[in-house]
Amino acid sequence: GENVEQHPSTLSVQEGDSAVIKCTYSDSASNYFPWYKQELGKGPQLIIDIRSNVGEKKDQRIAVTLNKTAKHFSLHITETQPEDSAVYFCAATFGRAGSYQLTFGKGTKLSVIP
Amino acid sequence: NAGVTQTPKFQVLKTGQSMTLQCAQDMNHNSMYWYRQDPGMGLRLIYYSASEGTTDKGEVPNGYNVSRLNKREFSLRLESAAPSQTSVYFCASCEIRDRKAFFGQGTRLTVV
Numbered sequence: 001g002e003n004v005e006q007h008p009s010t011l012s013v014q015e016g017d018s019a020v021i022k023c024t025y026s027d028s029a030s031n032y033f034p035w036y037k038q039e040l041g042k043g044p045q046l047i048i049d050i051r052s053n054v055g056e057k058k059d060q061r062i063a064v065t066l067n068k069t070a071k072h073f074s075l076h077i078t079e080t081q082p083e084d085s086a087v088y089f090c091a092a093t094f095g096r097a098g099s100y101q102l103t104f105g106k107g108t109k110l111s112v113i114p
Numbered sequence: 115n116a117g118v119t120q121t122p123k124f125q126v127l128k129t130g131q132s133m134t135l136q137c138a139q140d141m142n143h144n145s146m147y148w149y150r151q152d153p154g155m156g157l158r159l160i161y162y163s164a165s166e167g168t169t170d171k172g173e174v175p176n177g178y179n180v181s182r183l184n185k186r187e188f189s190l191r192l193e194s195a196a197p198s199q200t201s202v203y204f205c206a207s208c209e210i211r212d213r214k215a216f217f218g219q220g221t222r223l224t225v226v
Contacts, residue, residue, distance in 0.1 A: 001173070006156075032213050043118075043204055043217035044157070089156060093213055099164035100145065100213055101172065102206075106156040 002027040002094040006105025013080050014113050021108045023090035024072040032093040033073050034102070035064060037086045044089060048075070080112045116140055120205050120218035127195045127225045135190040135221050137205030145208050146188035147172075147215070148180060150201040157204065163188055164210070195225045 003026040013019050025033075031052035036044035050057045050064045050073065057064050061080075066073040077084055090105045121136045139146065144165045149157040159172030163182040177199060179191045188207075192199060202222050208215040 009154075034214070036217075043219045046214055046216070049214065099168075099170070100208075100210070101159055101162060102147070102213075102215055103159070103173075104149075104157040106154060 002030055002092050002101070002103040004090060004092050004103050004105040006090050006108060008108060009106065010109045010111070012111045012113060015080060015082060017080055019077045019080055019084070019110055019112075021075045021088055021090070021110075022072060023074070023092075023105050024070075025092040025103075026071070027092070027094045028068075028071065030092040030094045032100075033064070033066060034091050034093075035075050036089045036091065036104075038089065038107075039086045047088075077110075080110075082112050082114050085110055085112045118205055118207055118216055118218035120203075120221050122221060123219065124222050125224070127192075127223065129196060129225060131195050132191070132193050133195065133223075134192075135203055135205075135223075136187070137189065137218060138187045139205075139207040139216070140186065141207060141209070141216065142185070143207035143209050143216075144185070145210055146182065147206040147208075148178075148188070148190045149204045149206065150174065151204060151220075152201050160190065160203075195223075197225045199223065200225045 006023045034049035038044045063076045087107045118139045147162040148160040161180040166185045205218045206215045
C-alpha cells in the first residue's frame with residue numbers, strides 16, 4: 001500500500017507570512033494528490049488537489065507543487081489570515097481504476113498569530 | 115444538497131455492546147469510505163466500497179463490518195465494541211472519474 005509522510009506536525013506563523021507544508025509518498029503509481037483542511041469539530045474539506053500530469057496548481061492564496069521524480073508535494077499558503085488556522089492533511093491516491101484508496105498524512109496543525 | 119450525512123453525531127457505548135454507524139450521500143457517487151481519526155494518527159481507512167455491491171478492507175478493518183445497502187448508503191457496524199475503538203469516525207464519498215472525496219461531519223464514539 002501507500003505511505004504518506006507529512007511535515008511539520010505543527011506550524012506557527014505570523015499573520016501575513018507564508019506557510020509551507022510538505023509531504024512525501026512511497027508508491028510511484030499514485031497519481032492524485034488532494035489537500036484537506038479540517039476545522040475543529042468538523043469533517044475534512046477539500047481545498048486543492050493536483051494530478052500527476054501537472055507540476056503546480058494555484059487557487060488564490062493557495063498553491064500546490066508536485067515533484068514526481070522525488071515523490072513529494074507541498075502546500076503553500078501566502079498572506080496567511082487567522083481563519084487559515086486549522087489542521088491540514090495531504091493525501092495520495094493509489095489502487096486500480098475504479099477502486100481507489102486515499103491514504104492520508106498525519107496532519108499539520110497550522111496556527112496563524114494575529 | 116446535504117452532501118454526506120452521518121448519524122449519530124455522538125455515541126457512548128459500553129464494552130461489548132454493538133452499534134451501527136449510518137452514512138448517506140446525495141451526490142450520486144459510486145465510491146464510499148469509512149475512516150477513523152485518532153490524535154496524531156491522521157485518518158486511517160477502515161473499509162471502502164468502490165461501487166454498489168462491493169466492499170474491501172482498508173488499513174484497519176479488524177473489529178468492524180460494513181454494508182453497502184444501496185448506492186446512497188454505507189454503514190459501519192461494531193459487533194462487540196472495545197475501548198480501542200474510541201475514535202472519531204468519518205464517512206466519505208467520491209466519484210471514480212475525478213476522485214474528489216467529500217466527508218461527513220463525523221461520529222464521535224466513546225467506548226467505556
